[in-house]
Amino acid sequence: MRVPLWKRAILPSYVFLVLAVTLVPIIVMIVYSLNDAPHGRLSFSWQGFTTEWYRELFAIPDLTSALVTSLEIAALSTVIAVAIGTPAAIALARHRFRGRAVGDLVILADIAAPSVVVGASLLGLFVYLGVSRGFGTILIAHVAFNVAFVVIVLQSRLQDLDPSLSEAARDLGSSPLNAFWLVTVPVIFPAILSAALLAAALSIDDFIITSFVNGQTLTFPLWVYGSVKVGIPPQVFAMGTVIFLAGVAIAVAGVVNARRSATAS
Protein backbone atom coordinates (compact mmCIF):
# COMPACT_ATOMS: atom_id res chain seq x y z
CA MET A 1 0.00 0.00 0.00
CA ARG A 2 1.33 3.44 -0.90
CA VAL A 3 1.82 5.73 2.07
CA PRO A 4 -0.12 8.95 1.40
CA LEU A 5 1.85 12.17 1.03
CA TRP A 6 0.57 13.77 4.22
CA LYS A 7 1.73 10.80 6.26
CA ARG A 8 5.05 10.49 4.47
CA ALA A 9 6.10 14.13 4.26
CA ILE A 10 3.68 16.71 5.60
CA LEU A 11 3.10 15.28 9.08
CA PRO A 12 6.78 14.54 9.82
CA SER A 13 7.80 18.02 8.62
CA TYR A 14 5.18 19.48 10.92
CA VAL A 15 6.50 17.43 13.86
CA PHE A 16 9.98 18.81 13.23
CA LEU A 17 8.59 22.34 13.01
CA VAL A 18 6.96 21.95 16.44
CA LEU A 19 10.20 20.47 17.73
CA ALA A 20 12.08 23.53 16.46
CA VAL A 21 9.67 25.89 18.24
CA THR A 22 10.03 23.78 21.38
CA LEU A 23 13.79 24.10 21.31
CA VAL A 24 14.05 27.83 20.46
CA PRO A 25 13.82 29.19 24.06
CA ILE A 26 16.31 26.55 25.24
CA ILE A 27 18.75 27.60 22.52
CA VAL A 28 18.15 31.25 23.44
CA MET A 29 19.01 30.47 27.07
CA ILE A 30 22.22 28.69 26.10
CA VAL A 31 23.26 31.32 23.52
CA TYR A 32 22.67 34.25 25.88
CA SER A 33 24.60 32.49 28.64
CA LEU A 34 27.58 32.83 26.30
CA ASN A 35 26.87 36.46 25.38
CA ASP A 36 29.26 39.12 26.60
CA ALA A 37 27.63 41.73 28.85
CA PRO A 38 29.97 44.63 29.61
CA HIS A 39 27.90 45.98 32.51
CA GLY A 40 26.98 42.62 34.01
CA ARG A 41 23.39 42.95 32.71
CA LEU A 42 22.22 41.07 29.64
CA SER A 43 21.09 43.09 26.66
CA PHE A 44 19.00 41.73 23.80
CA SER A 45 21.77 42.31 21.26
CA TRP A 46 24.76 40.05 20.69
CA GLN A 47 27.91 41.52 22.26
CA GLY A 48 30.40 38.74 21.56
CA PHE A 49 31.24 35.25 22.74
CA THR A 50 32.47 34.66 26.28
CA THR A 51 32.60 31.82 28.79
CA GLU A 52 33.04 34.34 31.62
CA TRP A 53 29.61 33.65 33.15
CA TYR A 54 30.44 29.99 33.66
CA ARG A 55 33.77 30.87 35.25
CA GLU A 56 31.99 33.55 37.33
CA LEU A 57 28.94 31.35 37.98
CA PHE A 58 28.88 32.04 41.72
CA ALA A 59 30.08 35.65 41.56
CA ILE A 60 26.72 37.06 42.70
CA PRO A 61 26.34 36.08 46.39
CA ASP A 62 22.57 36.67 46.53
CA LEU A 63 21.94 34.58 43.44
CA THR A 64 24.16 31.79 44.76
CA SER A 65 22.43 31.74 48.13
CA ALA A 66 19.02 31.70 46.37
CA LEU A 67 20.17 28.67 44.38
CA VAL A 68 21.44 26.99 47.56
CA THR A 69 18.07 27.67 49.23
CA SER A 70 16.29 26.10 46.23
CA LEU A 71 18.50 23.01 46.40
CA GLU A 72 18.02 22.67 50.17
CA ILE A 73 14.23 23.02 49.88
CA ALA A 74 14.20 20.53 47.00
CA ALA A 75 16.25 17.95 48.93
CA LEU A 76 14.32 18.29 52.20
CA SER A 77 10.86 18.46 50.63
CA THR A 78 11.65 15.41 48.47
CA VAL A 79 12.82 13.34 51.45
CA ILE A 80 9.77 14.27 53.54
CA ALA A 81 7.34 13.80 50.64
CA VAL A 82 8.75 10.35 49.84
CA ALA A 83 8.81 9.36 53.53
CA ILE A 84 5.14 10.21 54.12
CA GLY A 85 3.90 9.62 50.56
CA THR A 86 5.18 6.05 50.15
CA PRO A 87 3.14 4.51 53.02
CA ALA A 88 0.09 6.49 51.90
CA ALA A 89 0.48 5.18 48.34
CA ILE A 90 0.71 1.62 49.69
CA ALA A 91 -2.45 2.15 51.76
CA LEU A 92 -4.35 3.58 48.77
CA ALA A 93 -3.14 0.93 46.31
CA ARG A 94 -3.22 -2.18 48.49
CA HIS A 95 -5.92 -1.76 51.10
CA ARG A 96 -9.66 -1.27 51.00
CA PHE A 97 -10.68 1.06 53.79
CA ARG A 98 -13.21 3.70 54.65
CA GLY A 99 -11.87 7.06 53.50
CA ARG A 100 -9.90 5.71 50.56
CA ALA A 101 -12.11 7.55 48.06
CA VAL A 102 -11.65 10.79 50.02
CA GLY A 103 -7.90 10.19 50.00
CA ASP A 104 -7.85 9.72 46.23
CA LEU A 105 -9.96 12.86 45.79
CA VAL A 106 -7.67 15.02 47.98
CA ILE A 107 -4.59 13.78 46.09
CA LEU A 108 -6.21 14.58 42.72
CA ALA A 109 -7.44 17.97 43.95
CA ASP A 110 -3.95 18.80 45.21
CA ILE A 111 -2.50 18.11 41.76
CA ALA A 112 -5.31 19.81 39.82
CA ALA A 113 -5.78 22.89 42.01
CA PRO A 114 -4.41 26.08 40.41
CA SER A 115 -1.13 27.16 42.01
CA VAL A 116 -2.40 30.66 42.82
CA VAL A 117 -5.21 29.16 44.87
CA VAL A 118 -2.90 26.74 46.71
CA GLY A 119 -0.39 29.52 47.40
CA ALA A 120 -2.96 32.13 48.39
CA SER A 121 -4.82 29.76 50.70
CA LEU A 122 -1.62 28.64 52.44
CA LEU A 123 -0.62 32.26 52.93
CA GLY A 124 -4.12 32.87 54.31
CA LEU A 125 -3.57 30.13 56.89
CA PHE A 126 -0.12 31.41 57.85
CA VAL A 127 -1.38 34.99 58.19
CA TYR A 128 -4.38 33.79 60.20
CA LEU A 129 -2.13 31.83 62.58
CA GLY A 130 0.48 34.59 62.70
CA VAL A 131 3.23 32.32 61.36
CA SER A 132 6.17 34.32 60.00
CA ARG A 133 7.06 33.36 56.45
CA GLY A 134 10.44 32.07 55.32
CA PHE A 135 12.37 28.86 54.73
CA GLY A 136 10.04 26.78 56.93
CA THR A 137 6.82 27.89 55.23
CA ILE A 138 8.34 27.33 51.77
CA LEU A 139 9.31 23.81 52.85
CA ILE A 140 5.81 23.12 54.20
CA ALA A 141 4.27 24.29 50.91
CA HIS A 142 6.64 22.24 48.76
CA VAL A 143 5.99 19.06 50.72
CA ALA A 144 2.24 19.75 50.43
CA PHE A 145 2.33 19.66 46.62
CA ASN A 146 5.09 17.05 46.29
CA VAL A 147 3.29 14.45 48.43
CA ALA A 148 0.46 14.25 45.90
CA PHE A 149 2.82 13.60 42.99
CA VAL A 150 4.77 10.98 44.96
CA VAL A 151 1.53 9.18 45.85
CA ILE A 152 0.24 9.25 42.24
CA VAL A 153 3.50 7.90 40.76
CA LEU A 154 3.87 5.13 43.38
CA GLN A 155 0.19 4.21 43.41
CA SER A 156 0.12 3.42 39.71
CA ARG A 157 3.29 1.32 40.02
CA LEU A 158 1.99 -0.54 43.09
CA GLN A 159 -1.26 -1.37 41.30
CA ASP A 160 0.71 -3.12 38.55
CA LEU A 161 2.71 -5.04 41.15
CA ASP A 162 1.74 -8.62 41.91
CA PRO A 163 0.59 -8.77 45.58
CA SER A 164 1.42 -12.49 45.69
CA LEU A 165 5.12 -11.52 46.01
CA SER A 166 4.77 -10.13 49.52
CA GLU A 167 2.14 -12.78 50.34
CA ALA A 168 4.74 -15.43 49.46
CA ALA A 169 7.18 -13.77 51.86
CA ARG A 170 4.50 -13.82 54.56
CA ASP A 171 3.81 -17.52 53.89
CA LEU A 172 7.50 -18.23 54.32
CA GLY A 173 7.29 -16.80 57.85
CA SER A 174 8.38 -13.23 57.28
CA SER A 175 6.79 -10.50 59.42
CA PRO A 176 4.73 -7.85 57.59
CA LEU A 177 7.47 -5.27 58.20
CA ASN A 178 10.19 -7.61 56.93
CA ALA A 179 8.10 -8.51 53.91
CA PHE A 180 7.75 -4.79 53.24
CA TRP A 181 11.48 -4.01 53.54
CA LEU A 182 12.76 -7.15 51.80
CA VAL A 183 10.17 -7.53 49.04
CA THR A 184 8.01 -4.46 48.42
CA VAL A 185 10.68 -1.75 48.81
CA PRO A 186 13.25 -3.32 46.45
CA VAL A 187 10.56 -3.92 43.82
CA ILE A 188 9.16 -0.39 43.95
CA PHE A 189 12.57 1.25 44.44
CA PRO A 190 12.83 2.42 40.79
CA ALA A 191 9.37 3.99 41.18
CA ILE A 192 10.42 5.66 44.45
CA LEU A 193 13.46 7.03 42.64
CA SER A 194 11.45 8.46 39.77
CA ALA A 195 8.90 9.91 42.20
CA ALA A 196 11.76 11.53 44.13
CA LEU A 197 13.27 12.99 40.95
CA LEU A 198 9.88 14.36 39.89
CA ALA A 199 9.38 15.89 43.34
CA ALA A 200 12.85 17.50 43.33
CA ALA A 201 12.28 18.89 39.83
CA LEU A 202 8.87 20.32 40.76
CA SER A 203 10.34 21.88 43.89
CA ILE A 204 13.29 23.55 42.12
CA ASP A 205 10.95 24.83 39.41
CA ASP A 206 8.09 26.12 41.54
CA PHE A 207 7.49 29.83 41.28
CA ILE A 208 3.84 30.64 41.89
CA ILE A 209 3.16 28.83 45.19
CA THR A 210 6.55 29.86 46.60
CA SER A 211 5.89 33.51 45.73
CA PHE A 212 3.04 33.54 48.25
CA VAL A 213 4.73 31.91 51.23
CA ASN A 214 8.38 32.99 50.92
CA GLY A 215 8.39 36.09 53.16
CA GLN A 216 11.88 37.56 52.69
CA THR A 217 13.52 34.28 51.67
CA LEU A 218 14.33 33.99 47.97
CA THR A 219 14.58 30.80 45.94
CA PHE A 220 16.30 30.66 42.54
CA PRO A 221 13.11 31.29 40.47
CA LEU A 222 12.05 34.14 42.77
CA TRP A 223 15.48 35.78 42.57
CA VAL A 224 15.43 35.54 38.79
CA TYR A 225 11.93 37.04 38.69
CA GLY A 226 13.04 39.90 40.95
CA SER A 227 16.01 40.64 38.69
CA VAL A 228 13.83 41.09 35.58
CA LYS A 229 13.00 44.70 36.47
CA VAL A 230 16.61 45.72 37.16
CA GLY A 231 18.21 43.69 34.38
CA ILE A 232 19.15 40.04 34.31
CA PRO A 233 22.76 39.15 35.09
CA PRO A 234 24.08 36.62 32.53
CA GLN A 235 24.77 34.15 35.35
CA VAL A 236 21.02 33.48 35.45
CA PHE A 237 21.11 31.93 31.98
CA ALA A 238 24.41 30.16 32.77
CA MET A 239 22.87 28.60 35.89
CA GLY A 240 19.73 27.77 33.93
CA THR A 241 21.90 25.98 31.37
CA VAL A 242 23.80 24.06 34.06
CA ILE A 243 20.52 22.99 35.74
CA PHE A 244 19.15 22.00 32.31
CA LEU A 245 22.20 19.89 31.44
CA ALA A 246 22.23 18.25 34.88
CA GLY A 247 18.53 17.37 34.53
CA VAL A 248 19.05 15.94 31.03
CA ALA A 249 22.08 13.94 32.22
CA ILE A 250 20.12 12.45 35.13
CA ALA A 251 17.20 11.57 32.85
CA VAL A 252 19.45 9.97 30.21
CA ALA A 253 21.33 8.01 32.88
CA GLY A 254 18.00 6.82 34.28
CA VAL A 255 16.77 5.64 30.87
CA VAL A 256 20.08 3.92 30.03
CA ASN A 257 20.09 2.23 33.43
CA ALA A 258 16.49 1.06 33.03
CA ARG A 259 17.27 -0.33 29.55
CA ARG A 260 20.34 -2.16 30.84
CA SER A 261 18.48 -3.80 33.73
CA ALA A 262 15.63 -4.67 31.34
CA THR A 263 18.00 -6.47 28.97
CA ALA A 264 19.81 -8.11 31.89
CA SER A 265 16.71 -9.76 33.30
Next chain:
Amino acid sequence: MSTKLRTAVVPYLLSLPAAVWLGAFFVLPLLTILGVSLMTGNSIDGFTLTWNFSIFGDAISTYATQFGRSFLYGGISTAVALVAMYPVAYWIAFHGGRFKSVLLFLLLLPFFVSFVIRILAWQFILADDGIVLGALKSIGLIPDQTHVLSTPFAVVAGLTYDALPFMLLPLYVALQRIDQSHVEAAADLYATAADRFRSVILPLSAPGIYAGIVLVAITNIGDYLSASILGGPSTTMIGNIIQTQYVNNANYPIASALALILMVTLMLAMAVYARVFGTRTLQEHIG
Protein backbone atom coordinates in the same frame (compact mmCIF):
# COMPACT_ATOMS: atom_id res chain seq x y z
CA MET B 1 -5.27 -7.03 69.57
CA SER B 2 -6.75 -9.49 67.10
CA THR B 3 -5.13 -9.89 63.69
CA LYS B 4 -8.32 -8.74 62.00
CA LEU B 5 -8.40 -5.50 63.96
CA ARG B 6 -4.71 -4.98 63.32
CA THR B 7 -5.17 -5.36 59.55
CA ALA B 8 -8.07 -2.93 59.69
CA VAL B 9 -5.91 -0.28 61.38
CA VAL B 10 -2.91 -0.69 59.02
CA PRO B 11 -4.12 1.48 56.10
CA TYR B 12 -5.00 4.32 58.47
CA LEU B 13 -1.59 4.19 60.14
CA LEU B 14 0.13 4.09 56.74
CA SER B 15 -1.70 7.10 55.41
CA LEU B 16 -1.77 9.09 58.65
CA PRO B 17 1.38 11.26 58.11
CA ALA B 18 0.39 12.25 54.57
CA ALA B 19 -3.22 12.77 55.62
CA VAL B 20 -2.18 15.07 58.46
CA TRP B 21 0.14 17.06 56.19
CA LEU B 22 -2.40 17.45 53.38
CA GLY B 23 -5.19 18.09 55.86
CA ALA B 24 -3.26 20.84 57.62
CA PHE B 25 -1.56 22.45 54.62
CA PHE B 26 -3.96 21.88 51.73
CA VAL B 27 -7.52 21.23 52.91
CA LEU B 28 -7.49 23.46 55.99
CA PRO B 29 -6.07 26.48 54.07
CA LEU B 30 -8.91 26.17 51.55
CA LEU B 31 -11.37 26.36 54.45
CA THR B 32 -9.38 29.18 56.03
CA ILE B 33 -9.63 31.42 52.98
CA LEU B 34 -13.39 31.06 53.10
CA GLY B 35 -13.19 32.49 56.61
CA VAL B 36 -10.63 35.13 55.66
CA SER B 37 -12.72 36.26 52.70
CA LEU B 38 -15.63 37.00 55.03
CA MET B 39 -13.49 39.28 57.23
CA THR B 40 -13.16 43.05 57.10
CA GLY B 41 -10.32 45.22 58.33
CA ASN B 42 -6.79 46.11 57.34
CA SER B 43 -3.31 44.79 57.98
CA ILE B 44 -2.56 47.40 60.68
CA ASP B 45 -5.69 47.11 62.85
CA GLY B 46 -6.18 43.45 62.07
CA PHE B 47 -9.09 41.62 60.48
CA THR B 48 -12.33 40.54 62.13
CA LEU B 49 -14.90 38.06 60.92
CA THR B 50 -17.97 40.08 59.87
CA TRP B 51 -19.61 37.51 57.59
CA ASN B 52 -19.24 40.00 54.77
CA PHE B 53 -20.77 37.88 52.01
CA SER B 54 -21.11 40.88 49.70
CA ILE B 55 -17.36 40.59 49.06
CA PHE B 56 -17.98 37.87 46.48
CA GLY B 57 -20.27 40.13 44.47
CA ASP B 58 -17.82 43.02 44.81
CA ALA B 59 -14.89 40.83 43.79
CA ILE B 60 -16.69 39.61 40.68
CA SER B 61 -17.93 43.02 39.59
CA THR B 62 -14.58 44.74 40.25
CA TYR B 63 -12.47 42.13 38.52
CA ALA B 64 -14.87 40.78 35.89
CA THR B 65 -12.49 41.95 33.14
CA GLN B 66 -9.51 40.09 34.60
CA PHE B 67 -11.60 36.97 35.19
CA GLY B 68 -12.84 37.07 31.61
CA ARG B 69 -9.34 37.69 30.31
CA SER B 70 -7.90 34.75 32.28
CA PHE B 71 -10.50 32.37 30.87
CA LEU B 72 -10.02 33.80 27.38
CA TYR B 73 -6.19 33.56 27.43
CA GLY B 74 -6.32 30.20 29.20
CA GLY B 75 -8.92 28.91 26.75
CA ILE B 76 -7.12 30.08 23.61
CA SER B 77 -3.72 28.75 24.74
CA THR B 78 -5.27 25.40 25.67
CA ALA B 79 -7.09 25.10 22.33
CA VAL B 80 -4.01 26.07 20.31
CA ALA B 81 -1.82 23.65 22.28
CA LEU B 82 -4.33 20.83 21.74
CA VAL B 83 -4.63 21.43 18.00
CA ALA B 84 -0.87 21.88 17.65
CA MET B 85 0.13 18.81 19.66
CA TYR B 86 -2.51 16.27 18.60
CA PRO B 87 -0.93 15.62 15.17
CA VAL B 88 2.51 15.47 16.81
CA ALA B 89 1.38 12.93 19.40
CA TYR B 90 -0.45 11.00 16.66
CA TRP B 91 2.56 10.83 14.36
CA ILE B 92 4.97 9.81 17.13
CA ALA B 93 2.60 7.16 18.51
CA PHE B 94 1.64 5.64 15.11
CA HIS B 95 4.62 6.34 12.85
CA GLY B 96 7.47 7.28 15.20
CA GLY B 97 9.14 3.91 14.71
CA ARG B 98 12.50 3.63 16.37
CA PHE B 99 12.73 7.41 16.90
CA LYS B 100 9.72 7.36 19.22
CA SER B 101 11.51 7.81 22.53
CA VAL B 102 14.11 10.22 21.17
CA LEU B 103 11.46 12.49 19.65
CA LEU B 104 9.37 12.37 22.78
CA PHE B 105 12.39 13.18 24.92
CA LEU B 106 13.35 16.15 22.72
CA LEU B 107 9.80 17.53 22.83
CA LEU B 108 9.78 17.24 26.63
CA LEU B 109 13.11 19.08 27.03
CA PRO B 110 11.39 22.32 28.21
CA PHE B 111 10.63 20.42 31.44
CA PHE B 112 14.32 20.67 32.26
CA VAL B 113 14.41 24.45 31.95
CA SER B 114 13.23 26.50 34.89
CA PHE B 115 9.69 27.87 34.36
CA VAL B 116 10.80 31.48 34.96
CA ILE B 117 13.72 31.15 32.54
CA ARG B 118 11.46 29.65 29.82
CA ILE B 119 9.24 32.73 29.99
CA LEU B 120 12.27 35.01 30.22
CA ALA B 121 13.69 33.46 27.05
CA TRP B 122 10.45 34.40 25.28
CA GLN B 123 10.94 37.96 26.47
CA PHE B 124 14.32 37.91 24.71
CA ILE B 125 12.75 36.40 21.59
CA LEU B 126 9.82 38.81 21.41
CA ALA B 127 11.52 42.03 22.63
CA ASP B 128 11.31 45.17 20.47
CA ASP B 129 15.01 44.95 19.62
CA GLY B 130 15.21 41.19 20.28
CA ILE B 131 16.06 38.31 18.02
CA VAL B 132 12.94 38.29 15.82
CA LEU B 133 11.71 41.89 15.76
CA GLY B 134 15.24 43.34 15.83
CA ALA B 135 16.24 41.35 12.76
CA LEU B 136 13.01 42.12 10.88
CA LYS B 137 13.38 45.81 11.70
CA SER B 138 17.00 45.99 10.62
CA ILE B 139 16.16 44.68 7.17
CA GLY B 140 13.16 47.01 7.05
CA LEU B 141 10.48 44.35 6.78
CA ILE B 142 8.41 45.81 9.62
CA PRO B 143 8.11 49.40 10.94
CA ASP B 144 10.47 50.40 13.77
CA GLN B 145 7.69 51.02 16.28
CA THR B 146 6.26 47.48 15.96
CA HIS B 147 6.07 45.77 19.30
CA VAL B 148 4.84 42.38 20.49
CA LEU B 149 5.68 42.43 24.19
CA SER B 150 2.91 43.64 26.52
CA THR B 151 0.29 42.67 23.93
CA PRO B 152 -2.20 39.84 24.53
CA PHE B 153 -0.45 37.93 21.74
CA ALA B 154 2.81 37.77 23.73
CA VAL B 155 1.03 36.53 26.86
CA VAL B 156 -0.96 33.89 24.98
CA ALA B 157 2.20 32.81 23.12
CA GLY B 158 4.01 32.31 26.44
CA LEU B 159 1.07 30.37 27.88
CA THR B 160 0.77 28.23 24.75
CA TYR B 161 4.48 27.41 24.67
CA ASP B 162 4.37 26.37 28.30
CA ALA B 163 1.41 24.11 27.57
CA LEU B 164 3.00 22.14 24.70
CA PRO B 165 4.80 19.39 26.67
CA PHE B 166 1.98 19.13 29.23
CA MET B 167 -0.47 18.60 26.38
CA LEU B 168 1.77 16.19 24.46
CA LEU B 169 2.24 13.72 27.30
CA PRO B 170 -1.38 12.69 28.01
CA LEU B 171 -2.24 12.74 24.27
CA TYR B 172 0.70 10.48 23.47
CA VAL B 173 -0.11 8.07 26.30
CA ALA B 174 -3.73 7.75 25.12
CA LEU B 175 -2.83 7.35 21.43
CA GLN B 176 -0.06 4.90 22.22
CA ARG B 177 -2.56 2.65 24.01
CA ILE B 178 -4.82 2.31 20.96
CA ASP B 179 -4.79 -1.23 19.65
CA GLN B 180 -3.82 -1.07 15.95
CA SER B 181 -6.16 -3.98 15.20
CA HIS B 182 -9.17 -1.70 15.91
CA VAL B 183 -7.95 0.71 13.23
CA GLU B 184 -7.27 -2.18 10.84
CA ALA B 185 -10.70 -3.67 11.51
CA ALA B 186 -12.28 -0.35 10.54
CA ALA B 187 -10.17 -0.31 7.36
CA ASP B 188 -11.31 -3.87 6.55
CA LEU B 189 -14.88 -2.65 6.84
CA TYR B 190 -14.11 -0.04 4.16
CA ALA B 191 -13.90 2.94 6.53
CA THR B 192 -12.02 5.79 4.86
CA ALA B 193 -8.99 7.35 6.55
CA ALA B 194 -11.18 10.22 7.75
CA ASP B 195 -13.82 7.79 9.05
CA ARG B 196 -11.21 5.73 10.85
CA PHE B 197 -9.91 8.86 12.52
CA ARG B 198 -13.34 10.21 13.46
CA SER B 199 -14.95 7.01 14.70
CA VAL B 200 -12.01 5.00 16.03
CA ILE B 201 -8.89 7.00 16.85
CA LEU B 202 -10.50 10.22 18.10
CA PRO B 203 -12.95 8.57 20.56
CA LEU B 204 -10.27 6.20 21.83
CA SER B 205 -7.91 9.10 22.51
CA ALA B 206 -10.62 11.09 24.34
CA PRO B 207 -9.24 10.37 27.84
CA GLY B 208 -5.92 11.90 26.78
CA ILE B 209 -7.66 14.94 25.33
CA TYR B 210 -9.61 15.36 28.57
CA ALA B 211 -6.51 15.01 30.76
CA GLY B 212 -4.52 17.41 28.58
CA ILE B 213 -7.25 20.06 28.52
CA VAL B 214 -7.84 19.89 32.27
CA LEU B 215 -4.13 19.96 33.11
CA VAL B 216 -3.29 22.84 30.79
CA ALA B 217 -6.43 24.95 31.22
CA ILE B 218 -6.23 24.98 35.02
CA THR B 219 -2.53 25.86 34.96
CA ASN B 220 -2.92 28.60 32.36
CA ILE B 221 -6.10 30.20 33.68
CA GLY B 222 -4.44 30.55 37.09
CA ASP B 223 -1.05 31.63 35.75
CA TYR B 224 0.36 35.08 36.38
CA LEU B 225 4.02 34.78 35.40
CA SER B 226 3.46 34.96 31.65
CA ALA B 227 1.26 38.06 31.97
CA SER B 228 3.73 39.58 34.38
CA ILE B 229 6.88 39.11 32.26
CA LEU B 230 5.50 39.18 28.70
CA GLY B 231 2.41 41.31 29.25
CA GLY B 232 1.59 44.89 30.14
CA PRO B 233 -1.06 46.83 32.08
CA SER B 234 -3.78 45.74 29.64
CA THR B 235 -3.09 42.02 29.94
CA THR B 236 -3.45 41.61 33.74
CA MET B 237 -4.88 38.22 34.63
CA ILE B 238 -6.73 37.16 37.77
CA GLY B 239 -3.58 35.48 39.11
CA ASN B 240 -1.76 38.83 38.99
CA ILE B 241 -4.59 40.45 40.97
CA ILE B 242 -4.64 37.69 43.61
CA GLN B 243 -0.86 37.89 43.97
CA THR B 244 -0.73 41.71 44.24
CA GLN B 245 -3.70 41.95 46.59
CA TYR B 246 -2.37 39.21 48.84
CA VAL B 247 1.38 39.77 48.91
CA ASN B 248 1.81 43.48 48.10
CA ASN B 249 -1.39 45.12 49.35
CA ALA B 250 -2.14 42.72 52.22
CA ASN B 251 -5.82 42.95 51.24
CA TYR B 252 -6.47 39.41 52.41
CA PRO B 253 -10.29 39.32 52.22
CA ILE B 254 -10.57 40.36 48.57
CA ALA B 255 -7.64 38.15 47.51
CA SER B 256 -9.14 35.16 49.35
CA ALA B 257 -12.53 35.78 47.77
CA LEU B 258 -10.93 35.93 44.30
CA ALA B 259 -8.98 32.71 44.92
CA LEU B 260 -12.15 30.94 46.08
CA ILE B 261 -14.17 32.15 43.11
CA LEU B 262 -11.42 30.96 40.76
CA MET B 263 -11.25 27.54 42.43
CA VAL B 264 -15.02 27.04 42.43
CA THR B 265 -15.42 28.24 38.82
CA LEU B 266 -12.69 25.88 37.61
CA MET B 267 -14.18 22.94 39.53
CA LEU B 268 -17.62 23.63 38.07
CA ALA B 269 -16.17 23.97 34.57
CA MET B 270 -14.37 20.63 35.00
CA ALA B 271 -17.53 18.94 36.26
CA VAL B 272 -19.63 20.30 33.39
CA TYR B 273 -16.95 19.31 30.90
CA ALA B 274 -16.81 15.77 32.33
CA ARG B 275 -20.62 15.59 32.12
CA VAL B 276 -20.89 16.81 28.55
CA PHE B 277 -17.90 15.12 26.96
CA GLY B 278 -16.76 12.54 29.47
CA THR B 279 -19.94 10.54 29.76
CA ARG B 280 -20.68 10.67 26.06
CA THR B 281 -17.31 9.25 25.11
CA LEU B 282 -17.77 6.71 27.86
CA GLN B 283 -21.06 5.62 26.31
CA GLU B 284 -19.37 5.38 22.93
CA HIS B 285 -16.78 3.14 24.50
CA ILE B 286 -19.39 0.79 25.87
CA GLY B 287 -21.97 1.03 23.08
